[in-house]
Amino acid sequence: MPAPAQTSTAAIVAAGRRLLEERGTDALIMRDVADAVGVRTPSLYKRVRNRSDLVRLILEDVTDELTAATDAAVRATDEATDETTAHSAAADLRALMAVYRGFAHTNPVAYTLLTSPQAVAGATERAERASATLLRLVAQVAGPHDALPAARTLVAWANGFITMELAGAFQLGGDVEQAWHFGMERVLTAIQREPRRHRPRQENAAPGLKDA
Amino acid sequence: MPAPAQTSTAAIVAAGRRLLEERGTDALIMRDVADAVGVRTPSLYKRVRNRSDLVRLILEDVTDELTAATDAAVRATDEATDETTAHSAAADLRALMAVYRGFAHTNPVAYTLLTSPQAVAGATERAERASATLLRLVAQVAGPHDALPAARTLVAWANGFITMELAGAFQLGGDVEQAWHFGMERVLTAIQREPRRHRPRQENAAPGLKDA
DNA sequence: GTCTATATTTCGATAGAC
DNA sequence: GTCTATCGAAATATAGAC
Structure with missing residues (x-):
């Protein structure tokens, strides 16, 4: 079983929402979201289309x-x-x-x-x-x-x-x-x-x- | 007389204000302000300290x-x-x-x-x-x-x-x-x-x- | 004061291996 | 699905010649 899921859309949204409140809209960067859920940045793009999409979900x-x-x-x-x-x-x-x-x-x-x-x-x-x-x-x-x-x-x-x-x-x-x-x-x-x-x-x- | 002044702080602020209204805050970029007053970007920095300073003046x-x-x-x-x-x-x-x-x-x-x-x-x-x-x-x-x-x-x-x-x-x-x-x-x-x-x-x- | 040229930084997004 | 590696796109700001 190669590469089990380490995160989820819900976890990404939750982390993004927390970061949004802590640091402000402009400071919401994909790198920090990835860090928060424990994966590397590219993995986020398997769950959300792009940054705008993440903001929309939040x-x-x-x-x-x-x-x-x-x-x-x-x-x-x-x-x-x-x-x-x-x-x-x-x-x-x-x-x-x-x-x-x-x-x-x-x-x-x-x-x-x-x-x-x-x-x-x-x-x-x-x-x-x-x-x-x-x-x-x-x-x-x-x-x-x-x-x-x-x-x-x-x-x-x-x-x-x-x-x-x-x-x-x-x-x-x-x-x-x-x-x-x-x-x-x-x-x-x-x-x-x-x-x-x-x-x-x-x-x-x-x-x-x-x-x- | 080398290099007479081709612009002024007032002209820069006026151009910046116009661009701000036309395109929105984030789209106010130094390059466009320079174009609007007819100089190159670096010349702006003789009149305003940085972008934040320009926004403040506007x-x-x-x-x-x-x-x-x-x-x-x-x-x-x-x-x-x-x-x-x-x-x-x-x-x-x-x-x-x-x-x-x-x-x-x-x-x-x-x-x-x-x-x-x-x-x-x-x-x-x-x-x-x-x-x-x-x-x-x-x-x-x-x-x-x-x-x-x-x-x-x-x-x-x-x-x-x-x-x-x-x-x-x-x-x-x-x-x-x-x-x-x-x-x-x-x-x-x-x-x-x-x-x-x-x-x-x-x-x-x-x-x-x-x-x- | 203005210019050319460029350094710097930051960040989004993708390619392709595993 | 996740990773490493890297591209690409802005934009700010500075160095140094003229």
Whole structure:
């Protein structure tokens, strides 16, 4: 039996992901990945097509984990309150965003890569499911008419806050944690259905929200 | 007279900035900059220390222009309304953010670089002046007590919106322009002084807001 | 100050033996 | 499947003549 397998695609992806977070995107080099899994560089090319392919696989892995985490957060919150109201939807959004933020703190490099302007193609399909959940919840808070701009407002705020946080852009002191909660509550209030209008409460099925 | 100057630091920075926007950060190579100003690569090193130095100079140039544009926008709005009220401060903020967004649309690569997590050091000092203006205006709208978290909420939303816009992340159709105005008005309302509290109107002098 | 020429470095990717 | 050996492609930066 010549040359048994000494590594696997999963091990390569895991090592690559760890190196990505430890050293940054540009510092992810094939040589180090090979060292990490205990083989020589050329052996990697039996499992991944090239470096771009490896990055794509890493981001798919990250995205799957993020989706699972946010879904779990929403399910856990829903169990605590069995009503489906604007109030519970707001609670779901708080929980979802908190998990989202926590994930970004744990995976700052991957988060930045996922939300960067030249986002790597291919890792986007799976993100649509999580986005659908978000749009559904926002529709319950903001009403179906304003659901899309309201979701964009909330997601823009959250992404912007987290990005600035990771960039170390909050340099004036103050309590960043408090600023997150301040923003969360104010934005949630801001996107609520305007009180003067009386539309029938209607739960719209939401298409995929790539926006998130 | 041997070898008269054929280029200048300003020309190199201008060419570099143009190439940066046209081709992206990574594609900014010294060879192309040299071609653009009509000299050979080694001649660049008489004016700039290295590539990082050139990028730093480019971002300083961009920051100066952005600061001038936002300052001008606020001054123009103040001329139209000579009162200094929460109402006029809100108008100033709308104008400031509109100019900020327009600048990002015109200089997407530089904007991304300025707001990216691994922000290039050195181009930050000059940004503090513009931030001071923003914090002053937000204090007039939100009240001095909540000025800092309110400013962080507004800036996070704007940065997040613009970043997603530039990334092409708004893929569900709808009117992105309307979403900007929706978010702007809702966030402005959200950060307003909460009505139940009656604090004396007091204009706090604002320290530099690197946050923006 | 500008040039030609080249050193240096780094890294992705492949060929072919085992 | 893994290895040794090596190619090839950038790009930065410098040396030294003019």
